[in-house]
Amino acid sequence: MACWALRDAGTHFxxxxxxxxxxxQTREVIEQSIDVRLxxxxxxxxxxxxxxxxxxxxxxxxxxxxxxDTARMGKISLSLSIGLWMMGYAAExxxxxQRALAIAEATDDGMLRHxxxxxxxxxxxxxxxxxxxxA
Numbered sequence: 001m002a003c004w005a006l007r008d009a010g011t012h013f014x015x016x017x018x019x020x021x022x023x024x025q026t027r028e029v030i031e032q033s034i035d036v037r038l039x040x041x042x043x044x045x046x047x048x049x050x051x052x053x054x055x056x057x058x059x060x061x062x063x064x065x066x067x068x069d070t071a072r073m074g075k076i077s078l079s080l081s082i083g084l085w086m087m088g089y090a091a092e093x094x095x096x097x098q099r100a101l102a103i104a105e106a107t108d109d110g111m112l113r114h115x116x117x118x119x120x121x122x123x124x125x126x127x128x129x130x131x132x133x134x135a
Contacts, residue, residue, distance in 0.1 A: 078096070
């Protein structure tokens, strides 16, 4: 993936995801399953498979919710927001985007905070709320 061999990376992440289904569903395995979905999403999203990536994020969201994993939920929420925005659903993207920012603030996750603050103004801009976008 670091070399932008996204198709190959996607294939390996798919295999890893399949492997997680054959393991006992411990917390650690479920966390790994979420992380593989996040990595796979990155590879296929970049290749234009946005709808499939969104499906992976919905699965990851359910798993993170099951675990009560706030840190992963922040990353997933931001991914959902970006995906919805890219698919033309800026209004629907606002909720997950704001949830990502709230999680970033609550967990003091600087990277997530930076990413959410960079993304949310696009949503406000698309709505015509230029003052909020500027803020």
